[in-house]
Amino acid sequence: DGGITQSPKYLFRKEGQNVTLSCEQNLNHDAMYWYRQDPGQGLRLIYYSQIVNDFQKGDIAEGYSVSREKKESFPLTVTSAQKNPTAFYLCASSPRGRENTEAFFGQGTRLTVV
Amino acid sequence: GNSVTQMEGPVTLSEEAFLTINCTYTATGYPSLFWYVQYPGEGLQLLLKATKADDKGSNKGFEATYRKETTSFHLEKGSVQVSDSAVYFCALRDNAGNMLTFGGGTRLMVKP
Numbered sequence: 001d002g003g004i005t006q007s008p009k010y011l012f013r014k015e016g017q018n019v020t021l022s023c024e025q026n027l028n029h030d031a032m033y034w035y036r037q038d039p040g041q042g043l044r045l046i047y048y049s050q051i052v053n054d055f056q057k058g059d060i061a062e063g064y065s066v067s068r069e070k071k072e073s074f075p076l077t078v079t080s081a082q083k084n085p086t087a088f089y090l091c092a093s094s095p096r097g098r099e100n101t102e103a104f105f106g107q108g109t110r111l112t113v114v
Numbered sequence: 115g116n117s118v119t120q121m122e123g124p125v126t127l128s129e130e131a132f133l134t135i136n137c138t139y140t141a142t143g144y145p146s147l148f149w150y151v152q153y154p155g156e157g158l159q160l161l162l163k164a165t166k167a168d169d170k171g172s173n174k175g176f177e178a179t180y181r182k183e184t185t186s187f188h189l190e191k192g193s194v195q196v197s198d199s200a201v202y203f204c205a206l207r208d209n210a211g212n213m214l215t216f217g218g219g220t221r222l223m224v225k226p
Binding site for chain 2: 006033040041042043048090092094101102103104105106107108110
């Protein structure tokens with residue numbers, strides 16, 4: 001089955017550590033996105049990539065980094081510079097340049113700083 | 115830039131009540147419009163969509179009509195169930211087709 005997979009579902013990080021969240025898709029989508037969701041809040045865009053080896057900052061990119069070496073993969077690293085990383089992280093993908101198509105979401109990773 | 119505004123929640127209804135969640139948008143051109151649903155602890159799932167003016171999207175008893183003249187895409191359901199309790203997000207994708215813009219989400223709670 002085609003889809004988008006995030007792992008792990010739950011992740012715990014000690015203060016001062018970097019941690020990487022995985023996002024893989026087998027939908028052959030060009031565009032991929034990372035969103036952050038805080039309790040009771042909407043989605044805020046962290047980074048997005050419309051093509052391999054290219055990505056752009058979203059609204060809240062500080063303290064995060066990404067790479068896009070393969071079309072299928074768009075990992076997000078939460079660095080120690082991110083002061084409040086505890087949140088629910090959602091990855092999504094979509095075809096590029098087709099405005100009538102939806103984005104597909106993974107099941108999310110809940111990151112907790114301990 | 116593009117923006118989506120939806121009514122703040124939570125919206126609390128009794129089972130079998132009528133549901134309306136308002137959504138208005140600002141965008142250039144003719145964006146596509148979407149409603150997503152998020153159940154607790156999960157990602158977002160597409161509920162319905164409409165890609166041009168006057169289109170009606172529908173799924174699982176939910177409906178929304180793309181109103182260009184009022185820049186709105188209100189979500190409605192005639193008779194809600196407890197299982198409809200979730201957070202609902204309105205979103206748009208612009209003509210360039212590259213980005214989704216989301217509203218802030220509306221939590222729906224349906225009581226038996």
